[in-house]
Amino acid sequence: MDSSNGLKARRARFVLAAIVVAVAALLVAGGFTAANLMRGDDKGEPQAGATPAVSIPAPAPTGTGYAAAGPMTPEKGHKITLRKPTGQKDGVSTGFPGSPSGGLSAVVYFWEEYAWLDDEKAAQQLKAVASTDSPRYADKRVSEIRAMREALGLPPSGGISADINFTTAVNAVRGTTVQAPGLPVGDVMQVWVSYDRFATGPKGGRDENPLRGDMVDFIVKWQDGAWKFTDAYDSLRTFPVAYEPTSTYAWDDGWVQVRHAD
Numbered sequence: 219m220d221s222s223n224g225l226k227a228r229r230a231r232f233v234l235a236a237i238v239v240a241v242a243a244l245l246v247a248g249g250f251t252a253a254n255l256m257r258g259d260d261k262g263e264p265q266a267g268a269t270p271a272v273s274i275p276a277p278a279p280t281g282t283g284y285a286a287a288g289p290m291t292p293e294k295g296h297k298i299t300l301r302k303p304t305g306q307k308d309g310v311s312t313g314f315p316g317s318p319s320g321g322l323s324a325v326v327y328f329w330e331e332y333a334w335l336d337d338e339k340a341a342q343q344l345k346a347v348a349s350t351d352s353p354r355y356a357d358k359r360v361s362e363i364r365a366m367r368e369a370l371g372l373p374p375s376g377g378i379s380a381d382i383n384f385t386t387a388v389n390a391v392r393g394t395t396v397q398a399p400g401l402p403v404g405d406v407m408q409v410w411v412s413y414d415r416f417a418t419g420p421k422g423g424r425d426e427n428p429l430r431g432d433m434v435d436f437i438v439k440w441q442d443g444a445w446k447f448t449d450a451y452d453s454l455r456t457f458p459v460a461y462e463p464t465s466t467y468a469w470d471d472g473w474v475q476v477r478h479a480d
Contacts, residue, residue: 292390293463297477300326308346309339316440318393318407324445325409325436326388326476335384336377337363349439349446358449381420388413389431392458392472396437396451406451410435412461412473433461 301323304313311327314320328347333339337360344356364374372378388411396406416428435455438445459471 289466290469291464291466292461292469292473292475295469295474297475298322298391299477299479302479303327309333309343310346312444314445316443316445318395318404321407321438321440321445322391322393322409322476325438326391326411328436328447329411329413329434330386330388332386333377334386335363335367337367337375339377344447347445347447349441349448349450351439351450352448355447355449383418384415385418386413386415388476390461390463390468390473390475392461392474394456394472396454398439398451398454401439405440406437406448408435408437408451408455410458410461410473431461433458 298319301314301317301320303311303323306312309331311324311331314324314327328343332343340363341356341360344359348355367376368374378384390412392410394408395404396408397403398406410433412431412433414428414430415432437448437451437455439448439450440446458473459465459467461468461473463475465473
């Protein structure tokens with residue numbers, strides 16, 4: 219099994235385990251147990267001459283790889299403040315600038331808003347963000363949702379109980395530029411996110427077994443004044459070390475924590 223398939227399999231196991239515990243218990247029992255990126259980017263302007271296919275972490279406060287208290291980690295490092303969206307359409311936040319932080323922000327907002335267990339809502343969102351170079355982008359992911367629902371014993375199409383709310387919280391990102399043939403450097407980015415997902419149920423019931431520290435990646439392309447999601451450059455993907463907030467390896471690999479704008 220190659221690294222791509224292995225990572226997908228790991229992600230699927232964690233997601234399915236979390237859903238089975240949270241959704242089944244909620245529906246049946248009514249309760250559950252279920253990088254130098256910001257340098258020159260302060261105003262959201264595109265960065266010219268960025269190095270392609272290189273991880274771009276936030277700068278260390280006191281020197282490369284080290285802080286006053288010792289080796290740098292994502293927990294010690296500068297957090298990236300996400301750009302605020304200027305609009306909302308088809309269930310997706312819009313209006314991010316054509317800069318590295320704009321690309322990161324577009325991915326984080328999309329993943330936190332994504333209706334990952336509702337095929338109809340997800341289809342609307344995916345069609346809104348898909349690049350014209352990836353005409354089957356939405357269809358492929360909707361098919362994955364329907365297969366997941368069937369594996370859980372749910373109807374292949376539909377949502378979930380109105381009494382259940384899932385929250386996705388992105389904790390950290392790893393952004394790299396992708397050297398896409400024929401396009402300016404910086405127009406295509408790969409963004410890995412590390413996230414938690416938890417549920418709240420009837421009467422505010424708390425998820426005692428949330429999904430934590432899972433990872434997923436997206437490739438986005440600056441197109442027609444917006445960041446669009448694409449699978450046209452999947453062959454150029456890179457794979458990170460696992461994110462841990464106290465890991466020096468994660469910091470060296472380009473993982474940085476995120477902060478939502480006030």
